[in-house]
Amino acid sequence: MKRENKQNRKISYNLKELEKDATVICQDFAAFCDYITEKQVKLSPRTGNIGKKDCFAINMLLHVREKYEKPVYLQSKYPIISLFYYTAVTCKILETNGAGNKLQQGRNYKRFHEASVWEQYALFLSVFMSDGMFACQDSFWYADRVGELWGVYVDRFMEWAAVEKAWTDGKSRKLQEGANRFWNCLDILAPCLEELALIRVCGKPAPENDLRERWWEIEMLPLLEIVSDIYENTELEEETEELSDSDRSTAAGYFYKAYVSRLLQGEEEKLSEIFENMVALDTKQTIDLEVLVRHTDCVRVIRMNLADSLYDLHDAIQRAVSFDNDHLFSFTVGAGMMKRTYMHPEAISQRTELSADTRLAELDLQKGQKFTYLFDFGDMWYFDIRVLEIREGEVEMPEVIRAAGDAPEQYPCYEEDMVLQVQVSQKVYVSDILASIEEDLIREEHAALTGRCSPCETEPADALRREMERVVLGSPDRMFLFMTAGMREMLSELLKMEWIDGNERCILAQLYAFGFCEFSGEYQDTILVPEAIKEVYASKMKSGRKYDKILDTAEIFLKHCGVVEVEALYAEVKRFLDPKISYDDFAFLVYSRLSYFGDCYSVLFQETEYMSVYDPEMTQRILEERGKPENAAFSYPGLECVCAGEPEDFQRVIRDWNEYINFNLLTDWQTTESLMRQIPALAASGILKKEDVLAVYKEMLRGTGSRATKKAEELIGELCSSMPLATKKGNRGVANCSPGVR
Numbered sequence: 001m002k003r004e005n006k007q008n009r010k011i012s013y014n015l016k017e018l019e020k021d022a023t024v025i026c027q028d029f030a031a032f033c034d035y036i037t038e039k040q041v042k043l044s045p046r047t048g049n050i051g052k053k054d055c056f057a058i059n060m061l062l063h064v065r066e067k068y069e070k071p072v073y074l075q076s077k078y079p080i081i082s083l084f085y086y087t088a089v090t091c092k093i094l095e096t097n098g099a100g101n102k103l104q105q106g107r108n109y110k111r112f113h114e115a116s117v118w119e120q121y122a123l124f125l126s127v128f129m130s131d132g133m134f135a136c137q138d139s140f141w142y143a144d145r146v147g148e149l150w151g152v153y154v155d156r157f158m159e160w161a162a163v164e165k166a167w168t169d170g171k172s173r174k175l176q177e178g179a180n181r182f183w184n185c186l187d188i189l190a191p192c193l194e195e196l197a198l199i200r201v202c203g204k205p206a207p208e209n210d211l212r213e214r215w216w217e218i219e220m221l222p223l224l225e226i227v228s229d230i231y232e233n234t235e236l237e238e239e240t241e242e243l244s245d246s247d248r249s250t251a252a253g254y255f256y257k258a259y260v261s262r263l264l265q266g267e268e269e270k271l272s273e274i275f276e277n278m279v280a281l282d283t284k285q286t287i288d289l290e291v292l293v294r295h296t297d298c299v300r301v302i303r304m305n306l307a308d309s310l311y312d313l314h315d316a317i318q319r320a321v322s323f324d325n326d327h328l329f330s331f332t333v334g335a336g337m338m339k340r341t342y343m344h345p346e347a348i349s350q351r352t353e354l355s356a357d358t359r360l361a362e363l364d365l366q367k368g369q370k371f372t373y374l375f376d377f378g379d380m381w382y383f384d385i386r387v388l389e390i391r392e393g394e395v396e397m398p399e400v401i402r403a404a405g406d407a408p409e410q411y412p413c414y415e416e417d418m419v420l421q422v423q424v425s426q427k428v429y430v431s432d433i434l435a436s437i438e439e440d441l442i443r444e445e446h447a448a449l450t451g452r453c454s455p456c457e458t459e460p461a462d463a464l465r466r467e468m469e470r471v472v473l474g475s476p477d478r479m480f481l482f483m484t485a486g487m488r489e490m491l492s493e494l495l496k497m498e499w500i501d502g503n504e505r506c507i508l509a510q511l512y513a514f515g516f517c518e519f520s521g522e523y524q525d526t527i528l529v530p531e532a533i534k535e536v537y538a539s540k541m542k543s544g545r546k547y548d549k550i551l552d553t554a555e556i557f558l559k560h561c562g563v564v565e566v567e568a569l570y571a572e573v574k575r576f577l578d579p580k581i582s583y584d585d586f587a588f589l590v591y592s593r594l595s596y597f598g599d600c601y602s603v604l605f606q607e608t609e610y611m612s613v614y615d616p617e618m619t620q621r622i623l624e625e626r627g628k629p630e631n632a633a634f635s636y637p638g639l640e641c642v643c644a645g646e647p648e649d650f651q652r653v654i655r656d657w658n659e660y661i662n663f664n665l666l667t668d669w670q671t672t673e674s675l676m677r678q679i680p681a682l683a684a685s686g687i688l689k690k691e692d693v694l695a696v697y698k699e700m701l702r703g704t705g706s707r708a709t710k711k712a713e714e715l716i717g718e719l720c721s722s723m724p725l726a727t728k729k730g731n732r733g734v735a736n737c738s739p740g741v742r
Contacts, residue, residue: 329344430532
């Protein structure tokens, strides 16, 4: 966020007096590095993270520690350890060995430990302020996307601190975790701020507390005044806005220089070398890569230059296995919070994805290191790659120096004339199919099939499988609530024992997951249908169609209103259509189809279940606004108003908005899709102010490095002023009243 350059205010504390406070994090980091290297700590082979027992032991060495009594928590539950780990690895203070299972002293280990306290402190401060990736674990984004929005939360805290300015009064202040400003990121943010000696946590809420009532009690420390002054008077955006996408990963270096120059008051910046030539790009070396096509015996060893790019490696692999180079691809290097994805430039959709134009030398590969290549996001061809050797010399172009095993057929079952024969089988049982599904996935499938908002973690997986089998075999009407129209049509064809087009494998796979069919034969060209399925479902296929109109009507109403209580949605649809369906079945229908198979969310707020077209964070924000006294008159417009169509002026604004998004704004396709769908829906919520809708728009663009424009803001203003959906109580027939949009 660009901050206005203000005149430096007078600071009442001397840096020399505060050096002992800055020393704390440096001492803790030294203890972290010593433990890792001396104990030769083993890393998780899946995530690359430190194990539970070692995290527990390291935590006991720190000044700011988590109060756990047993070593039962993963690294994700230790924010300080995650910050240290991320800083050490990204800055090459510690480096993984070739096998990727241990950390050892890195090329910058000695340089870092020889630096002054303020130089070391500035390094931690710059990583904390500029890069939230340490807050992400195992490729799992927290519910509030804390890693993705880290810079926003840091900005909000610094803005709050600048307003409070309570550096020396010794009084504590309260931060509400569930407020729009911070959501539930304080579990990560607060411990890091305390480790940086910027605050002291006086009171921490219990994890089981209601999110709306979670308060953190903190005391501001003198060092926060120094950091706040530097933060307000540093034009960081101007220094980094010209960086290319591939260089933004080293943005912490630009932050570091800004901080350390103020802390050292112009003295020599020793640590700046860490951010210069982080990777020694030796273009006079070759690398031998062993490429294994997963689930086959096909192996190719490719020799190429380190100066070549990942895109060159992609081309070499395609030639080596004789594939048609006609699909998108990605390379994944690292694991956990250190995982990085490199994609074709046209496929990049998130700021965490990097370009495949990246050179191999920039990956800093080591002998024995492994990474993954994925080709064709539909058929999902995975290739496991291992570094065999790095040596001096050059080759003219990538070449295959060793080959073993036949290359797989790229399209073995997807020829245009491929058909699948259907047969009845006495040997296929639902329980056999369900038993083949992994435990984590079976919990997700069970939750969807039984209409639960979240997976059941307490019941044994086998008990869940038995319950699913009873639903599938004994309750066809209930099962039809869950099945999409495409799944029902495919099941109908199977029950007729007809030939099925091979291109329908996607829907067949969904039916297979619940035991309706199984693939068989040498080329998986035969579909076996259990006799039990045929007996139960053959005479009831038509009964599933009656739910489609109910669902379509509910979806229309939901998309117009944004967030709706499931009970209100049921009442509106029942009044409009008068369908013969119970509330439980209706709730199951919308949950399974709109949440599980669709792009809507099921959200529990104040013990009431809602369906929403927004993510949980935005949904909660809208519901909190609706609950305020000034919005007590809010009610839904009624399906008769929704189905009557929008006013002509609003249709014009929507057309203008969609045209602008498609032709005037340079964003990735996912952001474009969200802007086209979410911004008009937010304006339709009948509650949020124009400024709130604009804030969401700018936040979405900031996440992709794009800029907000005056034209777009004008169009959003028109959207907010012309939405016809929100109505006052007692005016259900009025379609042009918008009490909440201001």
